[in-house]
Amino acid sequence: MDFYTNQEMEELLEIEFKEYHFAPILAALQTVYLDSISTASSDIRKYNVHALCPEQLHKSLITVDTTSENFNSWKAYGFSDNLKLDLLIDEHKLQLDSLREEQYLIHTETGINQESLVRELVKFPFINKAQSVNCIGDGSQIEIVYFNPDFIQLIYSYGWGDCPSGCISRHYWELGIYGSGVIELISESGNELP
Structure with missing residues (x-):
């Protein structure tokens, strides 16, 4: 009060x-x-x-189909051969960091609305799940x-x-x-x- x-x-x-x-x-x-x-x-x-914290502006988690050619291209070369996703990757400088076999952390260079980003990412068929990182x-x-x-x-x-x-x-x-x-x-x- x-x-x-x-x-x-x-x-x-x-x-x-x-x-x-x-x-x-x-x-x-x-x-x-x-x-x-x-x-x-x-x-x-x-x-x-x-x-409430910088992580919420710079990080998201995704669970992916690791057999996808688009995902493997993104992981190996930094682009996916999917025009819409490549535009997101380029615009926000999305970087992948492997956590487990199918789970990856996405880093953005500048702070963005990660909730909006994950809503766009789950539209791609090889991304099974996406969520923004929460702070503890x-x-x-x-x-x-x-x-x-x-x-x-x-x-x-x-x-x-x-x-x-x-x-x-x-x-x-x-x-x-x-x-x-x-x-x-x-x-x-x-x-x-x-």
Whole structure:
């Protein structure tokens, strides 16, 4: 629950940041800046795709018919002799990595919507199953609420307490970052920091 919906609203005149908060906040802002200039990230915002970890943007699993000439060509030479699949391979720089006899990990050079990719991959008759890779665990996250070239609004959350199973506690900072370099703390809420 947002702290401000549970308490009487009052104007904040001063917000104190402890020195040990600076590094995580700076890291969040640097991530947001890099995110704002990445072509792949603009597609993520455009299609409202969110991810909790980089693996979800770069990896998918497929189960294949290893007797297929198209698949064996892809595995050996990097192209499949299937025009539609070769366009996907070329566009997203799809790389195969063998896991087991019929199961392969697909890597993409840039972050893309892996859910959309796997929906396209299962249309090929020699790909029996495809799924995006999921992350295990939880932790600190950054969510872009609003973005334009002059202003980014984001929520940075810091999670702690048994995060491999899902963080028990979480603290939130909602920040506004202006093109001029000015950073505004819009609100702060959540559990008291450890």
